Amino acid sequence: MPSDTVTTLADxxxxxxxxxxxxxxxALSDQAIAWLFITPTIVLLxxxxxxxxxxxxYLSFTSYRANQPGRPIRWIGTRNYERLLxxxxxxxxxxxxxxxxxxxxxxxxxxxxxxxxxxxxxFKGAGFWTTVILIxxxxxxxxxxTFWTYLYHPQIGIFSYIVNVFAAVGPLDMIGSVDLAMWSxxxxxxxxxxxxxxxxxxxxxxSIPPYLYEAAEIDRAGPLQQFWHITLPxxxxxxxxxxxxRGIENFKMFDMVVELTSGGPGSTTELASINLxxxxxxxxxxxxxxxxxxxxxxxxxxxxxxxxxxxxxVKQT
Amino acid sequence: xxxxxxxxxxxxxxxxxRRFFRRGPWExxxxxxxxxxVVMLMQPVSMTLxxxxxxxxxxxxxxxxxVSHFPE
Numbered sequence: 001m002p003s004d005t006v007t008t009l010a011d012x013x014x015x016x017x018x019x020x021x022x023x024x025x026x027a028l029s030d031q032a033i034a035w036l037f038i039t040p041t042i043v044l045l046x047x048x049x050x051x052x053x054x055x056x057x058y059l060s061f062t063s064y065r066a067n068q069p070g071r072p073i074r075w076i077g078t079r080n081y082e083r084l085l086x087x088x089x090x091x092x093x094x095x096x097x098x099x100x101x102x103x104x105x106x107x108x109x110x111x112x113x114x115x116x117x118x119x120x121x122x123f124k125g126a127g128f129w130t131t132v133i134l135i136x137x138x139x140x141x142x143x144x145x146t147f148w149t150y151l152y153h154p155q156i157g158i159f160s161y162i163v164n165v166f167a168a169v170g171p172l173d174m175i176g177s178v179d180l181a182m183w184s185x186x187x188x189x190x191x192x193x194x195x196x197x198x199x200x201x202x203x204x205x206x207s208i209p210p211y212l213y214e215a216a217e218i219d220r221a222g223p224l225q226q227f228w229h230i231t232l233p234x235x236x237x238x239x240x241x242x243x244x245x246r247g248i249e250n251f252k253m254f255d256m257v258v259e260l261t262s263g264g265p266g267s268t269t270e271l272a273s274i275n276l277x278x279x280x281x282x283x284x285x286x287x288x289x290x291x292x293x294x295x296x297x298x299x300x301x302x303x304x305x306x307x308x309x310x311x312x313x314v315k316q317t
Numbered sequence: 318x319x320x321x322x323x324x325x326x327x328x329x330x331x332x333x334x335r336r337f338f339r340r341g342p343w344e345x346x347x348x349x350x351x352x353x354x355v356v357m358l359m360q361p362v363s364m365t366l367x368x369x370x371x372x373x374x375x376x377x378x379x380x381x382x383x384v385s386h387f388p389e
Contacts, residue, residue, distance in 0.1 A: 085368045098359030295371050299358065302351035302378040309348060
């Protein structure tokens with residue numbers, strides 16, 4: 001076929017381009033063309049990510065209230081930060097957040113590692129059960145929160161029914177009880193995110209060469225010694241990664257808890273992010289909540305740095 | 318036995334600085350500072366520790382960003 005009859009999309013585009021424009025584009029250097037392509041993305045990133053961040057930092061030093069847009073913005077220095085870091089209420093919300101993060105991490109690591117050890121045995125139907133276990137992780141947190149409110153319902157919920165099968169305690173109001181509300185969100189988060197921990201542990205378990213166990217058996221090491229000296233050290237970097245990632249995510253947990261308890265009863269499940277939303281969009285203390293947001297942002301950013309460092313360490317192993 | 322006629326080379330100031338500003342130990346220090354700050358922020362024991370937590374995290378985070386540009 002002669003070359004001039006080939007009509008690809010590139011040919012068509014080239015022919016349709018006006019000659020003057022084509023000459024101008026040809027005069028551009030490679031670097032200029034690269035900048036031409038990158039610039040829209042950079043502008044978008046600046047507009048969506050960087051500008052709001054810088055604006056929040058600026059607002060955190062002011063007494064601005066978003067429900068009074070006509071009022072002049074007054075610079076008050078670090079007063080918002082001083083008020084936040086001297087507030088016993090904020091300290092309390094941080095402790096609620098800590099309690100949620102620590103308990104979810106401990107339970108999820110134990111169950112996740114256990115499940116990974118089971119799945120790693122490659123029994124019949126292991127693939128099917130792995131898929132079944134992974135399903136909760138694929139759901140939206142808002143959906144999970146909504147349907148667990150039905151499961152937790154004291155009258156019609158299946159959770160209360162199952163508990164009453166084992167112990168006759170009457171209608172169990174998980175969400176409405178001061179003692180049980182925290183456990184209600186811990187259980188849901190564990191149900192949803194244990195598969196993620198399991199998946200990472202499984203990756204760690206699959207990376208252990210079998211000859212290590214063979215050598216250990218020759219040396220008459222028992223199953224517990226094999227677990228302690230081979231399995232655990234090899235899985236640990238993956239486990240660290242999972243804990244850091246889930247720790248960061250749970251530190252800024254919002255949607256699922258809002259759907260389930262909205263921070264109640266009282267403030268027993270009021271995590272830092274839920275209080276931040278309350279301050280910003282219910283009390284309209286924009287400057288104060290911006291300072292709170294900056295504190296949470298710096299904390300998450302610091303933890304993310306540790307996460308990236310751990311990730312690099314896992315890559316090296 | 319012949320005496321050693323080649324004395325050890327004296328390390329230059331630049332190499333001393335380079336050895337001092339290695340990424341590894343500084344990064345570990347910044348990481349430790351961030352971790353301590355997070356614990357201070359969420360502990361239930363002392364309000365004073367809570368009040369100083371943000372400063373510690375901020376120093377650790379900014380420090381981490383700076384030291385991650387140090388040579389290996």
